[in-house]
Amino acid sequence: MSEKIVLAELDADLQAAVAATRQKVADLHAELPRWGLVVWTAGNVSERVVLDGVPTALFVIKPSGVSYDELGTDNMVVCTLDGEKIVDGTPDSLAPSSDTAAHAYVYRNMEGVGGVVHTHSTYATAWAARREPIPCALTMMGDEFGGEIPVGPFALIGDDSIGRGIVETLRGSTSPAVLMANHGPFTVGKDARAAVKAAVMCEEVARTVHIARQGGEIHLIPQDLVDRLNDRYQNVYGQH
Amino acid sequence: MSEKIVLAELDADLQAAVAATRQKVADLHAELPRWGLVVWTAGNVSERVVLDGVPTALFVIKPSGVSYDELGTDNMVVCTLDGEKIVDGTPDSLAPSSDTAAHAYVYRNMEGVGGVVHTHSTYATAWAARREPIPCALTMMGDEFGGEIPVGPFALIGDDSIGRGIVETLRGSTSPAVLMANHGPFTVGKDARAAVKAAVMCEEVARTVHIARQGGEIHLIPQDLVDRLNDRYQNVYGQH
Amino acid sequence: MSEKIVLAELDADLQAAVAATRQKVADLHAELPRWGLVVWTAGNVSERVVLDGVPTALFVIKPSGVSYDELGTDNMVVCTLDGEKIVDGTPDSLAPSSDTAAHAYVYRNMEGVGGVVHTHSTYATAWAARREPIPCALTMMGDEFGGEIPVGPFALIGDDSIGRGIVETLRGSTSPAVLMANHGPFTVGKDARAAVKAAVMCEEVARTVHIARQGGEIHLIPQDLVDRLNDRYQNVYGQH
Amino acid sequence: MSEKIVLAELDADLQAAVAATRQKVADLHAELPRWGLVVWTAGNVSERVVLDGVPTALFVIKPSGVSYDELGTDNMVVCTLDGEKIVDGTPDSLAPSSDTAAHAYVYRNMEGVGGVVHTHSTYATAWAARREPIPCALTMMGDEFGGEIPVGPFALIGDDSIGRGIVETLRGSTSPAVLMANHGPFTVGKDARAAVKAAVMCEEVARTVHIARQGGEIHLIPQDLVDRLNDRYQNVYGQH
Numbered sequence: 001m002s003e004k005i006v007l008a009e010l011d012a013d014l015q016a017a018v019a020a021t022r023q024k025v026a027d028l029h030a031e032l033p034r035w036g037l038v039v040w041t042a043g044n045v046s047e048r049v050v051l052d053g054v055p056t057a058l059f060v061i062k063p064s065g066v067s068y069d070e071l072g073t074d075n076m077v078v079c080t081l082d083g084e085k086i087v088d089g090t091p092d093s094l095a096p097s098s099d100t101a102a103h104a105y106v107y108r109n110m111e112g113v114g115g116v117v118h119t120h121s122t123y124a125t126a127w128a129a130r131r132e133p134i135p136c137a138l139t140m141m142g143d144e145f146g147g148e149i150p151v152g153p154f155a156l157i158g159d160d161s162i163g164r165g166i167v168e169t170l171r172g173s174t175s176p177a178v179l180m181a182n183h184g185p186f187t188v189g190k191d192a193r194a195a196v197k198a199a200v201m202c203e204e205v206a207r208t209v210h211i212a213r214q215g216g217e218i219h220l221i222p223q224d225l226v227d228r229l230n231d232r233y234q235n236v237y238g239q240h
Numbered sequence: 241m242s243e244k245i246v247l248a249e250l251d252a253d254l255q256a257a258v259a260a261t262r263q264k265v266a267d268l269h270a271e272l273p274r275w276g277l278v279v280w281t282a283g284n285v286s287e288r289v290v291l292d293g294v295p296t297a298l299f300v301i302k303p304s305g306v307s308y309d310e311l312g313t314d315n316m317v318v319c320t321l322d323g324e325k326i327v328d329g330t331p332d333s334l335a336p337s338s339d340t341a342a343h344a345y346v347y348r349n350m351e352g353v354g355g356v357v358h359t360h361s362t363y364a365t366a367w368a369a370r371r372e373p374i375p376c377a378l379t380m381m382g383d384e385f386g387g388e389i390p391v392g393p394f395a396l397i398g399d400d401s402i403g404r405g406i407v408e409t410l411r412g413s414t415s416p417a418v419l420m421a422n423h424g425p426f427t428v429g430k431d432a433r434a435a436v437k438a439a440v441m442c443e444e445v446a447r448t449v450h451i452a453r454q455g456g457e458i459h460l461i462p463q464d465l466v467d468r469l470n471d472r473y474q475n476v477y478g479q480h
Numbered sequence: 481m482s483e484k485i486v487l488a489e490l491d492a493d494l495q496a497a498v499a500a501t502r503q504k505v506a507d508l509h510a511e512l513p514r515w516g517l518v519v520w521t522a523g524n525v526s527e528r529v530v531l532d533g534v535p536t537a538l539f540v541i542k543p544s545g546v547s548y549d550e551l552g553t554d555n556m557v558v559c560t561l562d563g564e565k566i567v568d569g570t571p572d573s574l575a576p577s578s579d580t581a582a583h584a585y586v587y588r589n590m591e592g593v594g595g596v597v598h599t600h601s602t603y604a605t606a607w608a609a610r611r612e613p614i615p616c617a618l619t620m621m622g623d624e625f626g627g628e629i630p631v632g633p634f635a636l637i638g639d640d641s642i643g644r645g646i647v648e649t650l651r652g653s654t655s656p657a658v659l660m661a662n663h664g665p666f667t668v669g670k671d672a673r674a675a676v677k678a679a680v681m682c683e684e685v686a687r688t689v690h691i692a693r694q695g696g697e698i699h700l701i702p703q704d705l706v707d708r709l710n711d712r713y714q715n716v717y718g719q720h
Numbered sequence: 721m722s723e724k725i726v727l728a729e730l731d732a733d734l735q736a737a738v739a740a741t742r743q744k745v746a747d748l749h750a751e752l753p754r755w756g757l758v759v760w761t762a763g764n765v766s767e768r769v770v771l772d773g774v775p776t777a778l779f780v781i782k783p784s785g786v787s788y789d790e791l792g793t794d795n796m797v798v799c800t801l802d803g804e805k806i807v808d809g810t811p812d813s814l815a816p817s818s819d820t821a822a823h824a825y826v827y828r829n830m831e832g833v834g835g836v837v838h839t840h841s842t843y844a845t846a847w848a849a850r851r852e853p854i855p856c857a858l859t860m861m862g863d864e865f866g867g868e869i870p871v872g873p874f875a876l877i878g879d880d881s882i883g884r885g886i887v888e889t890l891r892g893s894t895s896p897a898v899l900m901a902n903h904g905p906f907t908v909g910k911d912a913r914a915a916v917k918a919a920v921m922c923e924e925v926a927r928t929v930h931i932a933r934q935g936g937e938i939h940l941i942p943q944d945l946v947d948r949l950n951d952r953y954q955n956v957y958g959q960h
Contacts, residue, residue, distance in 0.1 A: 035279060049313070091279035126324055137369045137422060138365065138369055138422055140423075143466055197280055201280065204279045207362055208362050208365050208369065211366040212361060212365075212366035213454065214450075214454060215367070215370055215372070215454075216370050216372065218369045218370050218423060219370065219394075225396065228396060229396065231348070232397065232398060
C-alpha cells in the first residue's frame with residue numbers, strides 16, 4: 001500500500017462511510033475527558049470504516065497533539081491499515097496520533113476488532129507501572145472482562161512492538177483491555193464505542209480493586225462464576 | 241400475575257400516578273453521575289407507584305444499557321411487582337434494567353420501602369470486594385445508618401438471589417444500605433429520593449472511613465451514642 | 481432574648497444589612513459543592529450581620545435539609561445570637577440548619593469572628609475520625625493556619641457542647657479550623673468568605689498531608705519558620 | 721531598573737505584544753482549575769513578552785489573591801524582569817502575585833525559558849512534603865521529563881531564595897518541573913503554554929506513581945530507554 005490514496009478519488013459510498021466514521025470518532029473522544037481518563041492531549045480513539053457491513057482498509061483516528069477542546073469531525077485523520085495518512089483528506093495539515101501504528105497493527109491482526117482506544121488513565125496505568133494484572137474481584141469485572149485484565153510487554157513507540165504486544169496479550173483472552181507495561185491501557189471492541197466503554201470500565205475496576213486491596217485482603221471470584229457472569233452479560237445485557 | 245397488563249387500559253388516576261413517578265425517577269437518575277456514583281450505563285433507581293397514599297403493584301425503573309445522557313421521562317420502564325414490563329407502555333421497545341428482579345423482590349418483601357437504588361460506587365464497592373462491613377466512626381454515619389453498613393451474600397444475577405440477599409441483610413437493621421459481596425451497594429428508602437440520598441451517603445462514608453483507616457487507627461462511636469444520633473436525625477432533621 | 485423578634489419591624493438600615501448578608505451567604509454556599517466539600521444537603525455557612533462596621537445581634541445561616549440547587553437569597557434564615565429564628569422573616573416556613581446552635585455559640589464567645597463554616601469534607605473528616613491533628617508540613621499550612629490544625633472533643637448535637645468544643649479548641653490557636661472528633665471541620669473567619677476560604681484550605685491540606693504520609697515520612701516545618709510564613713501571609717498577601 | 725516604567729509610554733509594537741501576552745496568560749490560567757491543580761486563589765502563570773521573536777525585559781503574571789472567576793485580560797499584571805510592576809499599567813490597582821520575584825529570577829537566569837507556572841497541586845506537593853523526587857516509571861514521564869522530577873531546597877518567600885532554588889535544581893536537568901520542598905511544583909517552558917502543560921503532566925505522574933507504589937513495587941524504566949523516549953517526544957510528537 002505504498003501508493004498514495006486520495007480521499008476525494010474514493011467511491012462516493014466509501015466517502016460517506018468515512019464521513020460518518022469521522023463524526024462518531026470525534027464524538028467519542030469527548031467521553032475520555034468526561035470520565036477522567038486523559039489529561040491535556042493524551043489518549044486516542046480510532047474506528048475502522050465499515051461499508052455495507054464489511055470492514056474496509058481504512059480507519060479514522062485522532063490527530064497528534066491537539067487538545068480535546070479543538071477536536072471535531074474536521075480534524076479526525078483518515079488512515080490506511082498500514083497507518084499511512086490518506087492524502088488530500090481534510091484537514092490535510094494534521095498528522096495522525098503518534099499511536100497510529102499500534103492501532104493499525106491491531107486492525108491488521110485481530111479479526112472482529114472495529115475500534116481501539118488508548119489512554120494513560122491513572123489507576124490502570126498504576127497497575128501497569130507494577131506490571132501486575134488486575135485480579136477479578138468484582139462482578140462488573142466478570143461482566144465486562146471475563147477474568148483478570150492482563151499485562152502486556154514493555155515496548156517503545158516507533159515500530160510494531162506496541163501493536164504486537166497488544167495482539168499477543170489479548171489473543172485468546174476474554175479481556176478487551178491490556179495494560180502495556182509502564183505505559184497504560186489499550187482496549188479493543190467491535191466498534192469504537194465498545195472500545196471506549198472498555199476503557200471506562202478498565203479504569204473503574206483498576207481504581208476499585210486498588211482501593212479494595214489498600215484496605216485488606218480481597219475476595220476473588222472463582223473462575224466458574226466469572227464465566228457465568230461474562231457469558232450472561234455478553235449475551236443478555238442491554239437492549240436487544 | 242402472568243396475564244399481560246396494558247398501560248393504556250389502566251385507570252386514569254393510576255396512569256397519572258405512573259406518569260408522575262416516571263418523571264421523578266428520570267430526574268433522580270441525574271443525581272447518580274452528579275455525585276460520581278456511576279460510570280457509563282451502570283446503576284439504577286426505581287420507585288413504587290403510589291396512588292392516594294397507597295402503594296400500588298407497579299414500579300418504575302431505568303431501562304437497561306442506556307446512557308445517562310439519554311435518560312428521560314419517556315424511556316423509564318413501568319413494571320409489575322414481579323418484575324414484568326407492562327406492555328404498550330411508552331417506550332415499548334426498551335427492556336428494564338437487568339437488576340429489575342432484585343428491585344421487585346425488595347418491594348414484595350420489605351414493607352414501607354418505596355424506592356430502591358443500586359450503584360457500583362467506587363469506595364462502597366471496594367468494601368464489598370473485601371466483604372467487610374463499614375464500621376461506624378462518623379456522626380454522619382450514626383445519623384443516616386444508625387450503625388455499621390452490613391455486607392450481603394455473594395449472589396449471581398438471574399434469579400431471586402440478589403433480592404433475597406438484600407432483604408435478609410437489611411431486615412432488622414437500621415441501615416438503609418447493604419454492600420452485596422463483590423458487587424456493590426443497594427439502598428432502600430421510603431421513596432426513591434430517600435434511597436438516592438442513602439446511596440450518596442453510603443459512598444461518602446465508605447470513602448471517608450477508608451481514608452481515615454489508611455492513616456492509622458480510627459475511633460469508633462459507642463453504640464449508645466450512635467443510637468442517640470440516629471434517633472435525633474430521623475425525627476428532627478430537615479424541614480417538618 | 482426570649483421575646484420574638486419580627487424582621488419587618490426592624491430598623492430600615494438593619495433590614496438592608498440583613499438583606500445584603502443573606503445575598504452574601506447564599507452566594508458563598510455555592511463554593512462548598514464547587515470545591516467538593518459537601519454532598520447532598522450537608523454543610524453550612526453563616527455570617528454575622530454588621531451595621532455601620534459594628535457587629536449586630538443577628539446572623540444569617542442555611543436552612544436545614546435543603547439541597548444546594550435550591551439555595552438562594554430568599555431561603556437563607558435570619559437568627560438571633562442565641563440561635564432563635566426571627567419570626568416573619570422570609571421564608572417563614574424554613575427551619576435553620578441543625579448546626580445553628582453551634583454557630584450562635586461561636587459568635588457569642590469569639591470576638592472578631594464574623595463568619596462560621598461547617599462541612600464534612602472527606603479528608604478533614606478522616607483525620608477527625610482518628611482524632612489526630614494535621615501536622616504542619618506545607619508552606620500553605622503555615623500561611624493559612626500558622627501550625628497544626630487541632631482536634632476538638634467528641635460532642636453530640638442538641639445543646640452547647642459542639643459550640644463550646646469549637647471555642648475551647650480555637651481559643652489561643654492561630655488556626656481558623658478545628659476538626660471536631662468523629663464529626664468534621666468547623667472554620668471561622670472575620671467574615672463568611674474568610675471562613676469558607678479556611679474550609680477550602682483545610683480540606684486541601686488534610687488531603688495533601690494524608691497523601692504525603694501514605695508515601696513515607698514527611699518533613700515537618702520548624703515552628704519558627706511557620707511563624708514567619710504565617711506572619712507574612714496574614715499581613716502582606718493579597719490586594720491591600 | 722529602578723526608574724519607573726510607564727506602560728502607555730512604551731513603543732506601540734511593544735504595547736501590542738504586551739496586550740497579546742496578557743490575553744494568553746489570562747486564558748491559560750483557566751487551565752489550572754480545569755485540571756484540578758489549584759484551589760481558591762492559589763497558583764500562577766507568567767509569560768515573558770516577546771517582540772519580533774526576541775524576549776523583552778517584561779513579563780505578565782497573575783494578580784495576587786484574586787479568584788479564578790475574576791481573572792481576565794484586564795487584571796493581568798505587567799512586570800519588569802526584576803519583578804517591579806509597571807506603573808500606569810491597567811489595572812493600576814492590583815499587586816502582582818506574591819511569587820513574582822521567583823518568576824522574575826527564573827527569567828533572568830534561565831535562557832530559553834519563556835513561561836513559568838507555580839501550583840500547589842495535591843500529589844506533586846505530597847512528594848514535596850517528603851522531599852522525595854518522583855522516580856521515572858512511566859513512558860509519559862520519559863516523554864515529558866526525561867527522567868525523575870527533582871526536589872529543590874526549602875526556601876521562604878520574600879527574597880531570591882525560591883528563584884535560586886528553582887534555577888539551581890533545573891540547571892542541567894531534562895525536567896521542566898521541580899518540587900520545591902514542603903511547598904509545591906514550579907514548571908518552566910519555552911512559553912507559558914508549555915509550562916502549563918508541564919504542570920498538568922507533573923501532577924498526573926505524581927499521582928500515578930504514588931498510586932502505583934501504594935500497591936507494591938514499581939518497575940523503573942532504565943535510563944537509556946528513558947533517553948530514547950524523551951528524545952523522540954521532544955522532536956517528533958505533535959504537529960510540525
